[in-house]
Amino acid sequence: MELTTEEYISFFLSINQNSWIIAPFEVRLTLILNSKKIDNDKITEHIKTLSYKDFLNTDYWNIISKHIRHEYNYKCQICKAPGYVIHHKDYNRHGQEHIYWKEDLLLVCPDCHKNLHSQSNKSKEYSGGLNGNSRTAVINHLAVVKG
Ligand SMILES: [Zn+2]
Numbered sequence: 814m815e816l817t818t819e820e821y822i823s824f825f826l827s828i829n830q831n832s833w834i835i836a837p838f839e840v841r842l843t844l845i846l847n848s849k850k851i852d853n854d855k856i857t858e859h860i861k862t863l864s865y866k867d868f869l870n871t872d873y874w875n876i877i878s879k880h881i882r883h884e885y886n887y888k889c890q891i892c893k894a895p896g897y898v899i900h901h902k903d904y905n906r907h908g909q910e911h912i913y914w915k916e917d918l919l920l921v922c923p924d925c926h927k928n929l930h931s932q933s934n935k936s937k938e939y940s941g942g943l944n945g946n947s948r949t950a951v952i953n954h955l956a957v958v959k960g
C-alpha cells in the first residue's frame with residue numbers, strides 16, 4: 814500500500830483519527846516512514862500550520878516518538894538512564910521528523926533534558942534563523958519541558 818500526500822495528511826496529520834488507530838503499529842510505522850509517493854514539502858507545510866500542542870497529538874508524532882523510543886531501547890542517549898523524552902536538537906526541519914529523526918531528534922531522560930535546556934544551551938536552540946512557526950514550536954517545547 815502506497816499513500817498519496819492527501820492520504821498521508823488525513824491519516825497521520827489530522828487530530829483524532831480514531832479509525833486509523835486500529836491499524837497495527839507496525840503497519841502504521843512502515844507507512845509513515847517509507848511512503849514514497851508523498852510530497853514532503855506539502856507534509857511540512859501542513860505540519861507548520863498545526864499548533865505545537867496539536868502536533869504532539871497527531872498519529873504522525875505518536876508513531877515517530879514510539880519508533881525512536883523503541884530504536885534506542887528506552888535509554889537516554891546521553892547518560893543511558895531510562896529515557897522517554899524526545900528532544901528536538903533544533904526546529905529548522907520541523908515537519909520533516911519522519912525523514913530526519915536520526916539527525917534531529919534525541920531520546921533523553923528528564924534530567925538530561927533539563928540540562929539540554931539549561932541557560933547555556935537555550936540560545937543554541939533559538940538561533941538558526943527560525944521562522945515564526947518554528948520559533949513558536951521551540952517556545953511551546955520549552956513550556957512542555959518546564960511543565
Ligand atoms: Zn540522561
Ligand SMILES: [Zn+2]
Nearest residue numbers: 899900901926
Ligand atoms: Zn527539548
